[in-house]
């Protein structure tokens with residue numbers, strides 16, 4: 001890598017540690033509120049209970065996903081995938097309208113970095129103190145501060161890992177096991193794994209994740225157009241920049257509104273100068289807006305030298321919110337959401353799988369009848385228990401009016417607890433096979449060996465809730481004459 | 482500075498592999514239920530519970546994806 005191209009050289013420039021300056025203002029308050037809400041959700045939700053169990057739980061061993069009253073099964077995987085598509089499309093939509101809102105306010109990378117920065121400030125002081133501390137030779141005081149910071153960071157990272165695992169394994173039990181020092185090997189591994197990732201991303205990598213590792217940061221510009229809200233510096237108003245004393249009319253000095261105080265650069269978590277125009281490193285955190293507004297207030301100039309605005313308005317042209325791109329994203333999003341809600345509402349919270357007995361194809365009963373045994377897997381995905389009645393609906397049963405296949409006993413009923421799979425063995429019998437009358441001929445391999453097969457359909461219906469039914473198909477085997 | 486460069490490369494490779502492996506794990510286990518496998522291997526106790534299989538599954542995908550991403554990064558290095 002000695003002769004890399006110039007572009008690559010700059011792209012892979014050695015990392016300069018960024019010391020973001022803290023700033024207060026409208027947007028930082030908004031950002032902190034968003035961070036509190038999101039962190040509160042992340043750390044709090046696993047502890048929330050709903051109908052006697054954890055409200056949100058990806059129960060991997062049981063292969064169920066609990067979302068408040070809703071239980072999703074692997075068969076409902078499509079809903080999860082659907083949800084992911086909705087999330088992705090929302091991201092497109094919001095990016096087209098208002099730029100990188102996600103990055104500035106909601107991305108875990110931003111939120112956790114904010115917390116880690118806050119801890120850094122707590123232990124090492126503000127920006128200038130941190131820079132001085134890092135430049136200073138090692139001393140007891142420096143060691144103490146650094147150790148304190150690392151302790152906070154590591155504990156917070158471990159708590160994060162613990163919470164993360166708590167989404168997959170009941171968190172109260174996990175906590176109890178933790179206190180009893182009996183956490184399983186894998187749980188420990190995942191707590192450490194996720195804790196380490198948190199520490200690495202929020203404590204160590206920070207803005208480098210956005211610059212070098214984030215796919216969204218690379219393709220978000222494809223969703224931008226000249227009507228997208230971006231963080232922008234009003235160069236027409238700000239230039240020529242230059243320092244001046246408060247109260248001096250800049251026009252008499254031939255200056256614009258920018259006092260060249262570099263505050264906007266100091267607060268930037270990615271270490272860029274927004275005055276150079278829109279750059280892909282900008283995560284739209286709006287810290288520079290707060291910084292610049294505070295300077296404008298101080299100087300008695302109107303706010304908004306750096307502001308949320310669109311390229312078109314900066315060029316003094318009209319800006320349209322509703323444009324084809326936004327309409328298309330919006331329409332798609334709305335359709336997907338409506339479809340999702342409808343599909344979820346129509347989803348039958350019951351499932352049926354039928355397995356033919358593996359060991360015996362059929363049995364000859366002394367009555368001359370043939371018997372097959374099936375294993376019914378009845379899934380009650382509802383949040384209440386249900387009693388299900390099993391009936392048969394086999395081809396050939398109805399057309400001649402004679403019930404060729406019969407359940408034994410006639411109408412078995414099974415009580416299935418909420419959210420469980422019930423395995424029910426069911427016997428079906430019929431008269432001996434008769435080639436002439438049986439409508440279903442098969443050319444399956446069994447046919448050669450003198451065995452015929454007929455399709456039969458099992459239907460389960462809840463006795464306590466009409467319309468709650470499921471059906472599944474299987475085959476009935478019998479010897480041919 | 483080759484050190485910063487290779488460090489960043491390694492992290493990027495691992496990160497991309499992590500993303501791809503997460504997707505692969507989700508898709509794979511949406512269709513494959515580990516419990517019969519666990520039951521089958523019960524006597525040997527190699528895989529005592531589904532959690533182990535989920536974890537091993539993820540690590541396997543992670544390793545394969547990291548291999549692919551790493552090779553790609555390496556071969557694309559001028």
Ligand code: SF4
Nearest residue numbers: 103107109210214217
């Ligand atoms: S650039 Fe990527 S990692 Fe950074 S804040 Fe935006 S989405 Fe998050």
Ligand code: SF4
Nearest residue numbers: 268282283285286288
């Ligand atoms: S330029 Fe401004 S909005 Fe963009 S990342 Fe830096 S401080 Fe945040």
